[in-house]
Amino acid sequence: MSESVNNEILSKSTNILPLVSVIIPAYNAANFIERTLNSVINQTYTNIEVIVVDDGSQDGTSAIVQSMMQKDQRIQLLYQTNAGVAAARNLAIKQAQGEFIAPIDADDIWYPQNLAKQVQRFQESDSSVGLVYSWSVVIDSEDNPSGDFHISEYEGDVYIALLYKNFLGNASSTLVRRSCFDIVGLYDCEFKAKGCQGCEDWDLYLRIAEHYQVRIVKEFLVGYRQTTSSMSHNYSSMVNSQQSVLALIQKKHPEIPHVIYRWSCSLFYIYIARKSSVSGKNIETLLCLYKALKLDFSMTLLRHDLYIQPIKIFLNSFTRTFEFLFPNNSKFLIKNQDNYPQNLKIENVEKIIKLKRILPAKIYENWRINWLSKKIAVQKYRVTG
Structure with missing residues (x-):
């Protein structure tokens, strides 16, 4: 090949x-x-x-x-x-x-x-x-x-x-x-x-x-x-970096509707929430989810992270509390040692893609991007025409 x-x-x-x-x-x-x-x-x-x-x-x-x-x-x-x-x-x-x-x-x-x-x-x-x-x-x-x-x-x-x-x-x-x-x-x-x-x-x-x-x-x-050490970044610095890029774009392209910057920031907070969760930073995880919801309420409601991350935090906290109170009975707990399965099944990628296409969040996201692309194309035509 x-x-x-x-x-x-x-x-x-x-x-x-x-x-x-x-x-x-x-x-x-x-x-x-x-x-x-x-x-x-x-x-x-x-x-x-x-x-x-x-x-x-x-x-x-x-x-x-x-x-x-x-x-x-x-x-x-x-x-x-x-x-x-x-x-x-x-x-x-x-x-x-x-x-x-x-x-x-x-x-x-x-x-x-x-x-x-x-x-x-x-x-x-x-x-x-x-x-x-x-x-x-x-x-x-x-x-x-x-x-x-x-x-x-x-x-x-x-x-x-x-x-x-x-x-x-x-x-x-x-x-x-x-x-x-x-x-x-x-x-x-x-x-x-x-x-x-x-x-x-x-x-x-x-x-x-x-x-x-x-x-x-x-x-x-x-x-x-991505290792444990690579996930322990200064997340506020990452957010500042992302917002610096968006600020440059806003200045360069004032014709782009400002709503996309809120959407982009919201999605980035969800990304930071995932990384914070893997690093065991529960407060930061919940705070990022709150900021994502505040910036883009409708889309964040459709995303699974809004529900999965708090559940994971609750289960992890429950597990630690149970182990502290009943150290001799911790063997009865089912521990999730890894956040993901160890082997990615490449042959199932097509199924994953097909599933993503029909998720409400993905459908809504594609509609938004198509709508904005057409809207901006019209505005550019009007400026140059």
Whole structure:
């Protein structure tokens, strides 16, 4: 299968495989950088250069990368004093020679055919397509699927859908046409200066979606790592980062109805509520759900998180109370050790997608996005016509 994909790409590119520049920002990434690099150099698509930027690490990150460089000459290592993920990615892009840029974070992994399938989608498209993304599965510290995943079916003109939510899922799922950066610019380093890092990739994707079409590879080809430590972020900083992006869009596009910003903030609070719940932060979970409900009452009522998260909190509290009062009888409790099943059944994805399509929240969401897209298209026509 992998050979046929590469052969098809080869025949469509005048016998030359386009070079893909893989860019990896790394800060104290010693725990996972070797696995990340192995997943990159073992891609079935072989015409790649791999640029790792050590962002002022204080652990063994550079030593591990240097060791990998002895095994594979496609890997190169750059250094900078700690300046943040955006600056690290920008440095790599400026150094890159490829026709396509493939970002991946230093703790994530790609499955073998990710780049081949993404390049193939570009080869099947015209120059109006600037970005291709793959589906992601959430993995734990041992690379095992947790059972959670990121799937979306949005493609084409996705600006409004992407403004509503970052359906791409993470910063490791995309392949970007190099020429896009000449039009939209690089990653915005100002988020770090403002103390609100976290949405640099979403900001870039929005700028790309303004000018280009988006395509999708409907396969799980990215392993997005989430561990207990990675979930203990400063959630207020994440919210500030998301709201900073929305503020930039409001200033840039005053014609977009402000209601979408409330919807987007509400949905982001639901996302933070999930992460807070996994981290055991019950008060933060309930507070985020309240804020989501306040910002977007009708949609939040349709979302299962509004009901499931409080139930989980109650059951966990009951379990801890029971164990404290009756320590010798705790064996009778059914403990939920994991939030998701350990093995994601890929073969059931089509069933999951079909189920999502008929959920009231999804139907309502699609109606909203279509309504806003048509409304904004009319307003733009009136301005320019």
